[in-house]
Amino acid sequence: MFRQILSAAIPASLIALLAACxxxxxxxxxxxxxxxxxxxxxxxxxxTYPGEVRxxxxxxxxxxxxxxxxxxxxxxxxxxxxxxxxxxxxxQDVRLQLEATRAQVAAAEANLRLVRAERDRYQKLQExxxxxxxxxxxxxxxxxxGEARLKxxxxxxxxxxxxxxxxxxxxxxxxxxxxxxxxxxxxxxxGQTVFTLAADGEREVxxxxxxxxxxxxxxxxxxxxxxxxxxDRRFPGRIREMSxxxxxxxxTFAARVAFSEGEVPAELxxxxxxxxxxxxxxxxxxxxxxxxxxxxxxxxxxxxxxDSTLKRTPVRIGAYGEKLxxxxxGLQAGDWLxxxxxxxxxxxxxxxxxxxxxxxVKLVAKE
Numbered sequence: 001m002f003r004q005i006l007s008a009a010i011p012a013s014l015i016a017l018l019a020a021c022x023x024x025x026x027x028x029x030x031x032x033x034x035x036x037x038x039x040x041x042x043x044x045x046x047x048t049y050p051g052e053v054r055x056x057x058x059x060x061x062x063x064x065x066x067x068x069x070x071x072x073x074x075x076x077x078x079x080x081x082x083x084x085x086x087x088x089x090x091x092q093d094v095r096l097q098l099e100a101t102r103a104q105v106a107a108a109e110a111n112l113r114l115v116r117a118e119r120d121r122y123q124k125l126q127e128x129x130x131x132x133x134x135x136x137x138x139x140x141x142x143x144x145x146g147e148a149r150l151k152x153x154x155x156x157x158x159x160x161x162x163x164x165x166x167x168x169x170x171x172x173x174x175x176x177x178x179x180x181x182x183x184x185x186x187x188x189x190x191g192q193t194v195f196t197l198a199a200d201g202e203r204e205v206x207x208x209x210x211x212x213x214x215x216x217x218x219x220x221x222x223x224x225x226x227x228x229x230x231x232d233r234r235f236p237g238r239i240r241e242m243s244x245x246x247x248x249x250x251x252t253f254a255a256r257v258a259f260s261e262g263e264v265p266a267e268l269x270x271x272x273x274x275x276x277x278x279x280x281x282x283x284x285x286x287x288x289x290x291x292x293x294x295x296x297x298x299x300x301x302x303x304x305x306x307d308s309t310l311k312r313t314p315v316r317i318g319a320y321g322e323k324l325x326x327x328x329x330g331l332q333a334g335d336w337l338x339x340x341x342x343x344x345x346x347x348x349x350x351x352x353x354x355x356x357x358x359x360x361v362k363l364v365a366k367e
Contacts, residue, residue, distance in 0.1 A: 036303055036353040036361055037339045039284035039331050040234060040324075041224065046275040051207035051257065053227075053270040055198035058178065063089060064166040066189045069182050074195070076180050080171045086195055087182070089167040094160070101153070101160040108150040112143075119143040175199040176268060203259065203266045204240065207274050208252035217242065217276065223257055224275040227266060232356060234275070236260040284331055285324040291317070292342045300331070301338040301345050303353055305363035310338070310349045336363050 067089035074086050122139040125131040179196035182188055205225055209217055219242055224234040240258040247254065257274050259266070266272070290300050302313045315330030331337070336353065338345065345351075353361040 031308075031350055031352045033352045033354050033358070034301075034303070034338045034345070035340050035356060036336045036363070037232075037287065037290070038336055039286050039327060039333055041275065041277060041284065046224075046277050047213070049207040049209065049274045049276070051205040051225075051272045051274050053203055053266045053268055053272055054206045054256075055175065055178070055200075055268060056202035056204050056258070057173075057199040059172055059197050059199065060193040061086065061169060061172065061195045061197055062191050062193050063087075063169050063188060064190055065089070065094065065163050066187070066192075067093065067167065068187050069184050069194075072180075072182070072184050074177050074180075076177050078177050080175060080177060080197070082171055082173050084171045085168050086171055086177075087169045089188075091164065091167045094164045094167050098157075098160040098164050101157040104153045105150070105157050108146070108153045112146040112150050115139070115143040115146040169194060171197060173197070173199050178268070198268050203264065203268070205237070205257040205266075205272045205274055207255050207257060208247070208250060209242070209255050211246055211251055211253065214253050217255070221276065222260075223277075225257060225259065225264075226273045226275065228271040228273075230265070235264050237274070283318065283326045283328050284333060285321070285326045286331070286337060287339050288320065288323060288325055289340045290337050290342060291315075291325055300327075301342055302331075303336045303338065303351060303363060305336065308351055308353060308363065310345055310347060310351060312347050313337075336361070 069087060070090045071088040072086075073088070074080060074084075080086065119136075119139040119142070122131055122136045126133065126136040175197045177195055178198040180194075181192075181196075182194050188194065217239060219239055221239045223237045223239060225237045226234050237257045237259050239255055241256045243254040246252060286300060291298055293299065297314060298317050299312050299314045301310045303309070304311060313330055313335075316328045318326035318328055338351070353363055355361050
């Protein structure tokens, strides 16, 4: 009896379960996150040069007078403000010169008072015809000579006073001390470089171009800059200036590369790489993980920026590189494509684009 009841109850429960499943709503399909990248110029068609981030303006600071360095007030890497004291010379010599010139000014003033009184006395005597005209003219000339001498000595005093102020080297503008070339106790000449200041403001990349390829480069030529701190991002730039003479030891030509964008997260001293394209059209390149194939035909998954859906895009590729593969046809520079997990995707699938740090990416084509 119990077996009959159990055998009848099991089919009934199965039917009820199937009915419940059939009448229920389908579970909402989750949107899969995918890592997206944009194609970049193929490295095989570009020259790469290592460089260092430098300041656009790097004035060399020096004392305007010579002397012995008595104090050094800053260190390399220290941030300074405009007119901040950086170093001081021994002021003893310039102070003695200033005192000597001050004494000469006092003597010239006393002499001027004397010749002025003499001229005034001769003028009264000449009006009464008690002295000749030549005697009065001689007194007048002595007065004018004394007046000119006083002006000369005052000018020399002002120079000596300025030189006393030149014993303190001050920063010409806000920035960071990039190099130091003196120590306390060292005797320096006027104009000898003491510090190199990396001024605040624009940053550039200093590179060295080989002499055998120097003719292929020109001022204003567009380049791409990659910072070692951000290896997956390239910043547009241009060659701002090129040295007209090669370095005597390395036989390379120094060149300055300026960033085209307004704000670039480049810090002084950072390492960088500058990519300079060869003449002619440069193919694009994509990561190896972004490429897949079916029946020997390679393709990539391109994300539609309008609705974040996938589109299967056939491409024609070149020789495989270590990490990238050049794409000769099928892609535009502004396309966004899936960089990993491409075997698990399907046509028209909606995805959520993210970068390598799992941050949401706004799909906007590069201009």
